[in-house]
C-alpha cells in the first residue's frame with residue numbers, strides 16, 4: 322500500500338522510517354525545498370539517533386521517495402498522514418494554520434476516496450471541527466482519524482517500534498481498522514475510541530508528565546529549604562509503583578517543542594471552554610521559575626554578574642537531540658547577558674545558533690568543554706549530556722578562576738566528586754551539605 326506523509330520533521334521522518342520498515346511504500350512530502358533536496362541527497366537535517374540508517378535502508382529497498390509539495394499534482398494513495406507543525410500562538414492557543422493549509426491542499430489534489438491520519442498534535446475538538454469545515458459532503462469520501470504521536474526526541478525510533486500504546490480515534494470503524502492494520506508489525510496495545518477523546522489523551526499525557534516535573538521541582542525547592550537531597554527523595558518516591566520512577570528528575574524544568582506549547586494550548590482550551598485549570602497554570606508558573614534558579618544561584622555566590630565570565634554547558638532542551646526549541650538553556654543565557662556577564666557556550670551536538678536570539682559579540686562558542694570553561698568563574702550545566710557527566714572535572718578546575726563554582730541545573734553530577742575536585746557545587750534541591 323502507498324502512503325503519503327506530509328511534514329518531514331521529527332515526527333514525519335520517523336513515521337516515514339517506521340512505515341517503510343514495515344514494508345509500505347512511502348512518499349514523504351514537505352514544503353521546505355532545502356529539506357527535500359538534502360533528503361534526496363541522502364542527508365537528514367535533524368539529529369535523531371538511528372534515523373539515517375533506517376531511511377537509508379528504505380531508500381536502498383526503493384520504499385521511499387521525497388517530494389516538495391509543488392511536485393504533487395494528484396494524490397492517488399489511500400492514506401495521507403499529516404505531521405506538520407502546530408506551534409504556539411502568542412495567546413497560548415495552538416496555531417493550526419499549517420494543518421488547515423494541508424487539509425485544503427489534500428482536498429484540492431484528491432482523486433480517490435482516502436483516509437487522513439492526523440499525527441500532528443491538535444487540541445481536542447479540532448478533528449470534529451476540521452471534518453465539518455472541510456471534509457463532510459466532499460465529492461470524494463475522506464475519513465478522518467486522530468492518531469497522536471507519543472515519541473520522544475532522542476529515542477524516537479525506539480518509541481515508534483516499541484510504543485506503550487497506539488491511540489486511534491475515529492468515527493468510522495472501517496477506517497479505524499484500516500489505520501490499526503498499519504501497526505500490525507508492532508506488538509502494541511491499541512486504544513480505539515472517538516476523535517476528541519484521542520486528541521485529549523495526547524494533551525492529558527503531556528500535561529500530566531509536565532505536572533509531574535513541576536511537582537518534583539517544588540519538592541526540590543523544599544529540599545533546598547530543609548537541607549534534604551532531591552535525587553534521593555525522587556528515588557524513594559519513584560519506587561512506589563503507583564508513582565513510578567519516570568519524570569521525577571528535578572532541575573531547570575521542561576523545555577522542547579512539545580511540553581511548553583501543549584501545556585499552554587490545553588490551558589487556553591480549558592479557559593475558552595469555561596474551565597479554570599488551576600493545576601496546569603501552577604505547572605506553567607513553576608516551570609518558568611525553575612529556569613531562573615541558576616542565575617539566582619550565580620548571583621548569590623558571585624555578587625553582581627557584570628563582566629563575570631560564565632560557561633554554559635548544553636544548549637539543547639535535553640540530551641540526545643539537536644532541538645533547542647524552548648530550551649531552558651537559551652533563557653539562562655539571555656538572563657546572563659542581561660546581567661552583563663560574558664558567556665561562553667558548548668554543546669556536543671548544537672554548534673551554533675542560527676537564530677537571531679543573541680548578538681554575536683555577546684557570546685563565544687567554545688571548541689570543547691575545556692576551551693569553553695577556560696578563564697570562567699562559574700559553569701552552568703544546562704543539559705545532562707554524558708560528555709559533561711564523564712568529563713574530568715579536575716582538569717576543568719585547572720583552567721578556571723575562583724571561586725570555581727558549578728551550578729548543576731540538571732542534578733546530573735556527583736556533588737562529592739565535584740567537591741573533591743575543589744569546586745563549590747550547587748544543584749537544584751540538593752542538600753546544603755554539598756555546598757561549601
Ligand SMILES: NC(=O)c1ccc[n+]([C@@H]2O[C@H](COP(=O)([O-])OP(=O)(O)OC[C@H]3O[C@@H](n4cnc5c(N)ncnc54)[C@H](O)[C@@H]3O)[C@@H](O)[C@H]2O)c1
Pocket residue numbers: 327328329330331332333350351352353356390404405406407419422423440441442443470471472473474578579
Ligand atoms: N517533536 C516531537 O517530539 C513530537 C512528538 C509527538 C508529536 N509531535 C507533534 O507533531 C507535529 C510535528 O512536530 P515536529 O517536531 O515533527 O515538527 P517540525 O517542525 O520538526 O516539522 C514540521 C515539518 O512540517 C513541514 N511543513 C509545514 N507546513 C507544511 C505544509 N503545508 N506542507 C508540507 N510540509 C509542511 C515543515 O517544513 C517541517 O519540516 C506537531 O504537532 C508536534 O506537536 C511532535
Ligand SMILES: O=c1ccn([C@@H]2O[C@H](COP(=O)(O)OP(=O)(O)O[C@H]3O[C@H](CO)[C@@H](O)[C@H](O)[C@H]3O)[C@@H](O)[C@H]2O)c(=O)[nH]1
Pocket residue numbers: 442470471472473474475527530534567568569570571572573574575576577578579580583638639
Ligand atoms: O524527569 C524529567 C523528565 C524530563 N524533563 C524535561 O522535560 C522535557 C521533555 O522531555 P521528554 O519528555 O523526554 O522529551 P520530548 O521529546 O519533548 O517528549 C515529550 O513530548 C513529545 C511531544 O508531544 C511526546 O510525544 C513525548 O511522549 C513526551 O515525552 C525536557 O526538557 C527534559 O529535560 C525533566 O525536567 N525532568
